[in-house]
Amino acid sequence: MSASAYTGVPATRAPLIAGVLLGVLLLGAALAPVLAPYAVDALDLANRRAAPSMRHWFGTDELGRDLLTRVLFGARVSLAIGLVSAMVSAAIGAAVGSIAGYAGPLADDVLMRITDAMLAIPRLPLLMIAAAVLQPSVPVLVLLVGLAGWMETARVVRAEVLSLAARDFVSAARAIGASPARVVLRHVLPGVLPAAAVATTLAVGRGILMESALSFFGVGVQPPTASWGNMLYQAQTTMTSEPWLAIFPGAMIFLTVLACNAVGDAIGAATS
Numbered sequence: 001m002s003a004s005a006y007t008g009v010p011a012t013r014a015p016l017i018a019g020v021l022l023g024v025l026l027l028g029a030a031l032a033p034v035l036a037p038y039a040v041d042a043l044d045l046a047n048r049r050a051a052p053s054m055r056h057w058f059g060t061d062e063l064g065r066d067l068l069t070r071v072l073f074g075a076r077v078s079l080a081i082g083l084v085s086a087m088v089s090a091a092i093g094a095a096v097g098s099i100a101g102y103a104g105p106l107a108d109d110v111l112m113r114i115t116d117a118m119l120a121i122p123r124l125p126l127l128m129i130a131a132a133v134l135q136p137s138v139p140v141l142v143l144l145v146g147l148a149g150w151m152e153t154a155r156v157v158r159a160e161v162l163s164l165a166a167r168d169f170v171s172a173a174r175a176i177g178a179s180p181a182r183v184v185l186r187h188v189l190p191g192v193l194p195a196a197a198v199a200t201t202l203a204v205g206r207g208i209l210m211e212s213a214l215s216f217f218g219v220g221v222q223p224p225t226a227s228w229g230n231m232l233y234q235a236q237t238t239m240t241s242e243p244w245l246a247i248f249p250g251a252m253i254f255l256t257v258l259a260c261n262a263v264g265d266a267i268g269a270a271t272s
Helices: 003-007 014-030 067-102 105-120 123-134 138-147 151-165 168-175 180-216 228-238 244-271
Strands: none
Touching: 014 067, 014 244, 067 105, 067 138, 067 151, 067 180, 067 228, 067 244, 105 151, 123 138, 123 180, 138 180, 151 180, 168 180, 180 228, 180 244, 228 244
């Protein structure tokens, strides 16, 4: 079901709204040092756990830190993990899918069985174990999330490569002596890019959710670095008494993932 079905927004307007929303979120993250009303770790102990007000629009946390500031700086970490892990997933998935779709039945069988085996492993528990063992920094967390998310892209790319490999222009390239690498790079991959772009867009939202889940369970981004996920982790004991501590970072996660899915739907519709 498309994102517009959940929001009630007409399908023609949903991609535009989603694109604008993503643009605003990315701009806010990039300009966080300029837009944030306070320093990211500035303490206001006289206003600990203060409700939203004109002084602190999103309220403050248990240390008196401004929540709007934390959300803006948390966006930098959460969005970076989502975007870069999606690129890692796309690169690995495109390579695996291209080889599986073009190198012949033996390579296809081996690579697709590996892909199926990876898909059969529950990703979140696997990432939690890996993160608990490695106690990762943000770059390592990006790599872990990326390595856990390439399988969907690989299956999509493989299907497109199999379809394109049977086309006349690919047969003609082979007939004039083009090497397999040249055929794939010059004739097959350009046709795969739209489908890969859809998979990558969806992987951004999946990466943000994975980071949020890992941080919520305490094995993701570690304080004092702010991310939307660890802000939820820190808010879990006060959700009934200070709900704003969970509402604002949770809303950012929800809106970002929804916007990524809407943009992915739009790209898929435009290229199908």
